[in-house]
Amino acid sequence: GNSVTQMEGPVTLSEEAFLTINCTYTATGYPSLFWYVQYPGEGLQLLLKATKADDKGSNKGFEATYRKETTSFHLEKGSVQVSDSAVYFCALTSMGLSGGGADGLTFGKGTHLIIQP
Amino acid sequence: GAVVSQHPSRVICKSGTSVKIECRSLDFQATTMFWYRQFPKQSLMLMATSNEGSKATYEQGVEKDKFLINHASLTLSTLTVTSAHPEDSSFYICSARGQADGIFGQGTRLTVV
Numbered sequence: 001g002n003s004v005t006q007m008e009g010p011v012t013l014s015e016e017a018f019l020t021i022n023c024t025y026t027a028t029g030y031p032s033l034f035w036y037v038q039y040p041g042e043g044l045q046l047l048l049k050a051t052k053a054d055d056k057g058s059n060k061g062f063e064a065t066y067r068k069e070t071t072s073f074h075l076e077k078g079s080v081q082v083s084d085s086a087v088y089f090c091a092l093t094s095m096g097l098s099g100g101g102a103d104g105l106t107f108g109k110g111t112h113l114i115i116q117p
Numbered sequence: 118g119a120v121v122s123q124h125p126s127r128v129i130c131k132s133g134t135s136v137k138i139e140c141r142s143l144d145f146q147a148t149t150m151f152w153y154r155q156f157p158k159q160s161l162m163l164m165a166t167s168n169e170g171s172k173a174t175y176e177q178g179v180e181k182d183k184f185l186i187n188h189a190s191l192t193l194s195t196l197t198v199t200s201a202h203p204e205d206s207s208f209y210i211c212s213a214r215g216q217a218d219g220i221f222g223q224g225t226r227l228t229v230v
Contacts, residue, residue: 036221043210044212045221104153105163105219107160107161
């Protein structure tokens, strides 16, 4: 079955530091990969996505590249801000072998990111 | 942009009672809606998939008689937690898919006392 493994937190960084949150996956078919962000007290928001190998998703200074050879989708940002403090979830949906139906998402456990001023 | 409205955001109920959570897609039609459950400091777990006008598909281990899902229209799905117990206390969140990606509601914090 599908699974997502991401680094456990909390991850604490100083403002303007470089961020990497690792994410690896196992999946059948040809999954699409996502990063979601959950700010305190709010629901999930899609941060970025990639639908095929070597695609790079990017948004708000964050980026992640779909690496099929290493089954990874690591999230990176060059200079984090205090406002980036949140929980980040890596997720996938497997659209291939299922016949292209609307599959639910499989999530990693989430990484709590804390940015200190 | 597309928005999913989930209501209520917080609810406290007594053990043995039932609670209904609504998930509405605003400005778009959602042929498929997903219901997730999130335990503290853990990931979201898919509970069930509902398609408008048909029965929901439940994930293994989820009691369909306890978590009743109705998707009567293209803009509304409801999750009813029947005969709630303290172990049902959790964060429930829906996702509506009418476009390429699912849009998430704000979530409902259920506390059963």
